[in-house]
Amino acid sequence: MAFTDVETAQVHEAVTSDPTGEDLCKLGILYSTGQGGEVDYVEAHKWFNLAALMGSEPAKYYRQEISDQMSTFEVASAQRAAREWLSTRH
Structure with a gap:
């Protein structure tokens, strides 16, 4: 799935306001495929x-799918980052 520059910007914008599960999933796809930058499985996860x-x-x-390509340390880092993001939302 490829995203236009506008769609990429919209996803990043949504994450800072009131994101949906679909928005967050799209952001994961961006990081897991390297669209707009390098592949980053930790951030994608x-x-x-x-x-x-x-x-x-x-x-x-x-x-x-991406967990299968990550080390235990990388998965733990991604989970920690997700908890940190959640803690800033409340």
Whole structure:
């Protein structure tokens, strides 16, 4: 799935306001595919994890897919980053 520059900007904007699970899943896709930068599985996992918490079924699938390519340390780092992001939202 490819995103236009406008869609990429919209996703980043949504994350700073009131994101949906779909927004967070899209951000995970951006990081997992390297669209607009380098591939970053830790960051992608973080966003997929947060999207999954919001009920996104695709995010659950994508999170598992990239987890298989990550070390235990990387997964733990992503989970920690997701918790930190959640703590700043409340």
